[in-house]
Amino acid sequence: MNAELTSLMGGSQSMSTWDYDCFYASVFEAENPALKSLPLAVQQKQIVVTCNYEARRRGLRKLQLIKEAKRICPDVVIMLGEDLTKFRDASKELHAFLKKNTWGNRVEKLGFDELLNRHDLQNSFFQLDKFDPTVGFAFDASTFCGPTYPAEPCPSVKEDGEQLWFSSLDVGLRLGSHLANYLRHQLEQHTPYTATVGISTSKLLAKLVGNLNKPRLQTTLRPPYSATDDGQGGNVASFLGQHEIGKIPGIGFKMAHRIRTHILGREPNLDVYEGLAEEDNVSVDVVRSFPGMGPVKLDEIFRGGGWPKDIGTKVWGLLNGVDDTEVAVGKAFPSQISIEDSYSQVDNLQSVRNELLPLTRKLLRRMHADLTEDEEGEELTTGHATVQAGRHLPVKRKKRWLGCPRTLRLSTRSRPPSLPDVGHQLHSNRISKSCPMPRFVFSFSETVEALAERLVEDTIVPLFRRLHPDKSGYKLSLINIAATNMMECAGSENSGVGQDIGAMFRNQGPRPTQFSNLPAVCSHRVTESHFDNQHHGLKHVVDGEVDQTRGDAAVLEWTSDEDGESENSATPHDECTICGAFIPWFAVQAHSIYHSVQT
DNA sequence: ATGGGTCCT
């Protein structure tokens, strides 16, 4: 691949962000489908944290006060969602679904309801399942699947018959759009959930473009990404340019505020409940074209804010659609576990003790659920550890720690002196103290109940005294206990191929989960006619680029283009010596595996 | 706001 294209694509082919539609509400609807047709809101304390689309149709919004919601929609059904257990469990199932369909464990979690999935078009085109070469799907690569931005192709890349030529970027994104569509339908067939997907070449662009068609749809950011020779601006610039700067992932409240202040020449008006006033919106386009703007100016704007050293360069990159961050490899366990609750007022040590005990119990249960596995390697599900599918004998299993937190942290937030503070986001108000995690919490022989009491008295109460040395005078509105500084335990392989392959084999057997009959992918057989389909879909790519008459099957070589960057090479496709099918460059490896496994 | 998470200084 040439340098320009490599930089254009970030060397990364394509990826998709997955955003599960009104996730908390969907979890309740999955439990009780009758809720689907009703306006449903999920409550945490005083606010609606999310609501379903029926509720949105009636004017409800995320982060609305419960009072407001009830006033606007008196017949709203409200579910309490302060305990995140069921959401976390559903999140794990959905993560597992995408992981099974992604090579190299390249699925990154961005929250309970958001995932980032790196497409591996070399492998997934023909063979979606790492160990089953018969699993794949058919599609027509002459089109993008689903909505795109912009909706129609730009005039400069209009398909004009014989001259039709797709860049490698174009091919990657087309395939990505079909793969995403296929997986979205698999998701809907096999789980009660729906997702909205964005397809592009970077996290930044995939995330933003995914917001365009919600719910239950997907959007692909169309090429060309950069300005073309005939002076047309690329789609990246036109798409990004319209966004308010605060909407760009990576530019948060503080940085957006500094940028707006610089551009407007004054402090923006921050409305208490509405946030930013319309006239104080500052778009990416305006920032980018502001006199003197660039990485150096941005460094100056952010000076003294405690941001990382290269922040100006990084933000300038984001404003120009440059995001080089890789899709992380999925982790086997979280790097931090925390439990918190908020209160109207906790102001004496006995109340603190009363609150600490349930929090500590929950923390220990979570540590067992998320940081341990049994000897055979199967992750244990709380409450089901001794009930095996298909047998009724309680099985005594030996557990072991996969990851081990070395630090315990206690954080509190004090209630501000009742001043209706406008700039409430400007100070977080949290303070914390940490200490080494006592070894006894890792015991498997004592009950969680006993361990929790001992941990509170021996460790957390002393931490609290360090945090609040005054006997009274504190008015806590939040207490948080966290297990942090996670260390991988000996014998556990946190990430990487070994662990991934292990997980694949384990997935062959029955799993004690909600979607235990969920296949890795559909059972579409790869047949001769299937190959033909694929070939016709890609014929245009081949036509424009190489001499199609060179089909010299006898000298077929699989060895080149391992990286799939064969754009300028002489063999973007070839004919298989065994079955005679035309194989595009990105599918060669998978196709050879197909034959090597075939009997 | 809520109840979580991530990484950097």
Added chain:
DNA sequence: AGGACCC
């Protein structure tokens, strides 16, 4: 230990 960012 705290601060920024994310959902």
